[in-house]
Amino acid sequence: MTEPAGNMPIDAKIKPPMTSLLYQLADDDFILAYRGSEWLGLAPHIEEDVAFSSISQDTMGHAAMFYQLLADLGEGNVDSLAHARKTSERRNAVLLELVNGPGHYLSSAQYDWAFAVVRNYFYTQAKKIRMDSLKNSSYQPLAEVALKVNMELYYHLLHWKTWFIQLMQAGGEARTRMEAAIGRVLADFEGVLNLGPLAKEMAEHGLIEKEEVLKQRWLFIMKPVFETVKLAVSEADLAMKTGNGRIGEHTADLDDALSTLSEVYNINPAASW
Amino acid sequence: MSEALFFQEMTEEQKYGQFMKRINAGEKIEADDWMPEDYRMTLIKLISMHGISEIMGALPEKEWVPKAPSLKRKLGIMAKVQDEMGHGQLLLRVAEDLMKPLGKTREDIMQDLFSGRLKFHNVFHMEAPTWGDAGLIGWLVDGAAIITQTNMLNASYGPYARALKRICAEEVFHAQHGEAIIMALAEGTGEQRAMVQDAVNRWWEALLMFFGPGDASTTGTSKQDTTIKYRIRTKTNEDLRQDFFTKYIPRVLSLGLTLPDETMHFDQERELWVYKQPDWNRFKDIIKNNGPKSQERLGLRRTAYDTNKWVREALNTAN
Numbered sequence: 001m002t003e004p005a006g007n008m009p010i011d012a013k014i015k016p017p018m019t020s021l022l023y024q025l026a027d028d029d030f031i032l033a034y035r036g037s038e039w040l041g042l043a044p045h046i047e048e049d050v051a052f053s054s055i056s057q058d059t060m061g062h063a064a065m066f067y068q069l070l071a072d073l074g075e076g077n078v079d080s081l082a083h084a085r086k087t088s089e090r091r092n093a094v095l096l097e098l099v100n101g102p103g104h105y106l107s108s109a110q111y112d113w114a115f116a117v118v119r120n121y122f123y124t125q126a127k128k129i130r131m132d133s134l135k136n137s138s139y140q141p142l143a144e145v146a147l148k149v150n151m152e153l154y155y156h157l158l159h160w161k162t163w164f165i166q167l168m169q170a171g172g173e174a175r176t177r178m179e180a181a182i183g184r185v186l187a188d189f190e191g192v193l194n195l196g197p198l199a200k201e202m203a204e205h206g207l208i209e210k211e212e213v214l215k216q217r218w219l220f221i222m223k224p225v226f227e228t229v230k231l232a233v234s235e236a237d238l239a240m241k242t243g244n245g246r247i248g249e250h251t252a253d254l255d256d257a258l259s260t261l262s263e264v265y266n267i268n269p270a271a272s273w
Numbered sequence: 274m275s276e277a278l279f280f281q282e283m284t285e286e287q288k289y290g291q292f293m294k295r296i297n298a299g300e301k302i303e304a305d306d307w308m309p310e311d312y313r314m315t316l317i318k319l320i321s322m323h324g325i326s327e328i329m330g331a332l333p334e335k336e337w338v339p340k341a342p343s344l345k346r347k348l349g350i351m352a353k354v355q356d357e358m359g360h361g362q363l364l365l366r367v368a369e370d371l372m373k374p375l376g377k378t379r380e381d382i383m384q385d386l387f388s389g390r391l392k393f394h395n396v397f398h399m400e401a402p403t404w405g406d407a408g409l410i411g412w413l414v415d416g417a418a419i420i421t422q423t424n425m426l427n428a429s430y431g432p433y434a435r436a437l438k439r440i441c442a443e444e445v446f447h448a449q450h451g452e453a454i455i456m457a458l459a460e461g462t463g464e465q466r467a468m469v470q471d472a473v474n475r476w477w478e479a480l481l482m483f484f485g486p487g488d489a490s491t492t493g494t495s496k497q498d499t500t501i502k503y504r505i506r507t508k509t510n511e512d513l514r515q516d517f518f519t520k521y522i523p524r525v526l527s528l529g530l531t532l533p534d535e536t537m538h539f540d541q542e543r544e545l546w547v548y549k550q551p552d553w554n555r556f557k558d559i560i561k562n563n564g565p566k567s568q569e570r571l572g573l574r575r576t577a578y579d580t581n582k583w584v585r586e587a588l589n590t591a592n
Contacts, residue, residue, distance in 0.1 A: 034339055037347075037351060038339060040338055040358075041328070041331045041335050041574070042573070042581075043577075043581075044581040044584040044585060044588075045581075045585065046358060046362045049331075049358045050355060050358045050359045053351060053354065053358060054355055056351060057348060057351040057355060060344070060347055061348060063344070064345075064348065079342075079343045082344050083342075083343075101580075105335070105339070106336055106569075107572070107573060108576065109573065109576065109580075110580045111577070113580075113584050166587070167584070170587035170590045171590070172586075172587070172590070173583045173587070174584070174586075174587035174590075177583065260339055260340060261339050261340060263340050264337075264340050264341065264342035265343065267342075267464065268462060268464065268465075271462050271465060272460075273343050273404075273457055273458075273461075
C-alpha cells in the first residue's frame with residue numbers, strides 16, 4: 001500500500017498518474033454537479049426536484065473529497081482547485097460540461113430532460129464501475145473515499161436507471177427524445193471512459209484497473225438494459241466527437257460555466273467567504 | 274359505529290358545534306374528519322400558499338447555488354434549497370388531501386400559480402442581486418419564517434402541525450447557514466461588509482411586509498381573525514413582527530450594521546418596537562405578481578412546466 005501524503009512523500013513516479021486520475025475524478029463530478037444545480041426548480045415535477053438536487057449535492061460532495069485528496073498531495077487548496085483553474089487545466093470529460101439545453105438557468109431555460117437522464121445514467125454507471133475498481137486502489141486514501149462515494153452511488157444509479165427505462169418504454173415523443181439524447185451522449189461517451197495519457201501508468205501502479213477493462217465492464221453491464229428497452233448499442237457507437245477533456249480540450253460551454261461558478265469567488269479569491 | 278351513525282344524523286349546526294368543541298379542547302382535526310367549509314378553504318389557501326412559496330422561494334436563491342464562493346458554501350446552499358423544495362412537496366401533499374373532496378389536484382395548484390390566483394410570499398418576488406442577498410435570505414427571511422411557522426406548530430389541523438414540526442427543525446439549520454454567510458461577510462473586507470449592508474437595506478421593507486398587515490384596515494382583508502378562531506395560529510401578525518424585531522434587531526446591530534429606518538426604537542413604556550410602516554399598497558401590488566421579479570420567476574416556472582410536458586405525459590402512459 002502506498003502511504004498517504006503527510007506520512008511520507010509519495011513516489012515521484014506514482015505522483016503524475018495519481019494526480020492525473022484525481023483531477024479527472026474531481027473535475028467530472030464538479031462540473032456535472034454544477035449542471036445539476038442549474039436544473040434546480042426546473043425538474044419535471046417537485047418530487048424530482050428534491051431527488052435530483054439531493055443527487056447533485058452528493059456529487060458536489062464527492063468532488064470536494066477528490067479535491068481534498070489533491071490538496072493533500074500539495075496541489076493547492078480545495079477552493080482554488082475548484083474555482084480558479086482555467087478551462088485548459090480542467091480534466092473533466094467534455095460530455096459532462098455541455099449545457100443542459102437552450103436558455104439561461106435564471107430566465108429562459110428550456111432544458112432537455114431526456115439529455116439529463118441519459119447523461120446522468122450513463123455517467124453514473126461508469127462512475128460506479130470506477131469506484132468499485134478504486135476500492136482496491138493501491139492508494140489507500142483514494143480507496144477509502146471510493147468506499148464512501150459508492151454508498152451514495154447505489155441510489156443515484158437506481159434513480160437514473162428507473163427514469164431511463166420508464167421513458168424509453170413510454171414510446172411516442174418520449175422515445176424519440178430519448179433516442180436523440182442517447183445519440184448525443186454516446187457521441188462523446190468515449191471521453192468519459194477515457195483515462196487520459198497516463199492511463200497505462202495508473203494501471204501499472206495499481207491505482208485503478210486498465211481503461212479497456214473498465215470500458216468492457218460498462219458495455220457488459222449496460223447490455224441487458226439496452227436489450228430490455230430494445231435498443232441496439234455497440235462499442236462502435238462510442239465516440240469522442242467534441243474533444244478529449246482529459247488532455248484539456250474543452251468547449252465554450254465550460255468557459256461560461258467556469259465564469260459563472262467562480263463569479264463570487266473571483267471578487268476576492270483571498271477573502272474568507 | 275353507533276357514534277358515527279349519531280354524527281351523520283346531526284344537523285350542520287350541531288356538527289359545527291362539536292367541531293369547535295374539539296378545537297377548543299386542543300384536539301387535532303385530521304384529513305378525513307368533518308370540517309366546516311370555511312375551515313377547509315382557509316387551510317387550503319394557507320397551506321397551498323405556504324407550499325408554493327417554498328417552491329418559488331427556491332428561485333431567488335437558485336441564482337446563488339452555482340455561484341456560491343467555496344465548495345463548503347456550494348454544498349451548504351445546495352442542501353438548503355433542496356430542503357425548501359422538500360418542504361414545498363410536503364405541504365402540497367397536505368393541501369392536496371384537503372382539496373380532494375373538491376375534485377382538485379396538484380395540476381390545479383400549478384395552474385392557479387401561473388394564472389395569479391394562488392399567491393406566493395412577498396419576499397420571493399424581490400431581487401437578490403449579490404451573494405449578500407443569498408446570506409440574508411437564509412438568515413433573516415428564514416428567521417422570519419421560523420417565527421411565523423412556530424406560531425402554528427400547535428395548529429388544530431394535525432397534518433399541517435406535523436409538517437411544520439419537521440419544517441421548523443430544518444429551518445433552524447437554514448438560519449444558521451445564512452448567519453454563517455453573513456458573519457463571514459460582516460467580518461470580511463470593506464467590499465464584503467458593504468455587500469451585507471446593501472442587502473439589509475434592500476430587504477428591510479420586504480421583511481416587515483412578510484408578517485402581513487397589522488389588521489384588515491391596512492389592506493382591506495385579513496385572514497388572521499379566522500385562523501386565530503380556528504386555532505390554526507395563536508399570535509397576530511403584529512405580535513410576530515414584534516417578536517422578529519426583538520430577536521433580530523440586536524443581532525443586526527451587533528454586527529455593526531445599520532437599519533434603514535431612523536425612527537426604529539424600543540418604547541420601554543409600551544414595551545414594543547416603534548417603526549416606520551412599510552408601504553402596504555406596494556405590498557398589495559407585489560403579491561399580485563407585480564414585484565420586481567414576479568413575472569421573470571413565474572415565467573421561468575411556466576417555461577419549465579411547458580418544456581417538461583412530454584415527461585409528465587410519458588409518466589401517465591407508463592402508469
